[in-house]
Amino acid sequence: MNIIISNTSDKPIYQQLFEQISGQIIKGELPSNYSLPAIRTAAKELRISIITVKKAWEELERHGFIYTMAGKGCFVADLSKGEVTSLRNEMVNEKMEKDMEYYKELGLELNEIVDLIKKHY
Amino acid sequence: MNIIISNTSDKPIYQQLFEQISGQIIKGELPSNYSLPAIRTAAKELRISIITVKKAWEELERHGFIYTMAGKGCFVADLSKGEVTSLRNEMVNEKMEKDMEYYKELGLELNEIVDLIKKHY
């Protein structure tokens, strides 16, 4: 597991954690039942508060990416490929909707957006 | 000028104002030297705080979308077509960069993103 925290980013730390880990699960880099580092361990290594890590872990559990066994630890959920895709689409669609709203507000045409994406990808 | 404020959105109100007005300027819906409503007037009509309107106007000025004449009011800047495009691109590129980072983090391929955009546009 590889996490990079930016303290200068405008994104809250717990969300950075959530996005990176969920991304790794979606991409299959973290296998089912993989044991996440203990909250205290992760907090110490990333030099952030225990509570911040916990918040990220909670968010991951709420979305179904991981499951918690109190007293044992947290583990990557056992997801089928279809479930992974479904989770991914849920997250992507939510964001995409807002993005498109913004680009349309700025008067961008569909093909302009596509061109920009190809440039930035 | 047509502004819609959502109090329940997670976006700060001043930013909603900024985005909508800058969008209208970019799309040419607000002509050069168009006189923006007085801060107090806008605040009253939109039922928001004067401070919030002021912050949005300031942000617009900082980006070069409007200019202020003390005692007279605020007016849409006299921008060439090239300048408008430049301002737009500046805003779009900044956002696009972040968006692509997110979509890549979720393991989306370029063509998947393009498909989704065509769907959501």
Next chain:
Amino acid sequence: MNIIISNTSDKPIYQQLFEQISGQIIKGELPSNYSLPAIRTAAKELRISIITVKKAWEELERHGFIYTMAGKGCFVADLSKGEVTSLRNEMVNEKMEKDMEYYKELGLELNEIVDLIKKHY
């Protein structure tokens, strides 16, 4: 609004808060757009931590009972009678399922359960 906190209960404080407030909303004792006390105020009055109150408020928002306006406060959601019933049923069904599992495990017949309920209601 009337809240009673039991420090001796086995239920976490934040859950007691959640259950009591959601119950009052469901019963119509708290009207739409009713302004909940500020987190700090509630914490002081109930003599509990700000974070504990916040956790309860968050849970209420996640279930759709209240909405948050950052910088303004938290307010009871504008729910139709049908939506209230739907929210109630969601909560009740979840619990009822577990309860029945337990009573069946103890060998109770349906009519025994009904008798007991009439006695305890």
Next chain:
Amino acid sequence: MNIIISNTSDKPIYQQLFEQISGQIIKGELPSNYSLPAIRTAAKELRISIITVKKAWEELERHGFIYTMAGKGCFVADLSKGEVTSLRNEMVNEKMEKDMEYYKELGLELNEIVDLIKKHY
């Protein structure tokens, strides 16, 4: 004896053990003086900690469901039908009280609860 342990349940494992075994005793599925498996045996078969099994056995003894003979093992208590019913009611009443509190807090009428129970039983 048939025990199923769920590691992902929010219920502690020792309590799952307690509830299932006490339920089987109450339902008469385990006869008087039936010899419970040795703690180490049960722990190994269920793939849980010895400490956890011990805690469940202790809880069963505390409630009077089983008795321990040092060096021999644990056995189902010799309970009359009345005693069984009494034990059962003790457990049921304790839970029922809390349940009804919750359902009343959500504004459910007696007949609504009965209807729901018939549906979920």
Next chain:
DNA sequence: GTGGTCTAGACCACC
């Protein structure tokens, strides 16, 4: 050892 809950502070953006 683990996570679950709670506390008493703090700084920030927004209004």
Next chain:
DNA sequence: GTGGTCTAGACCACG
């Protein structure tokens, strides 16, 4: 003033 985020501790139940 408000909520949003974060910190650095603490005690508990569970295994």
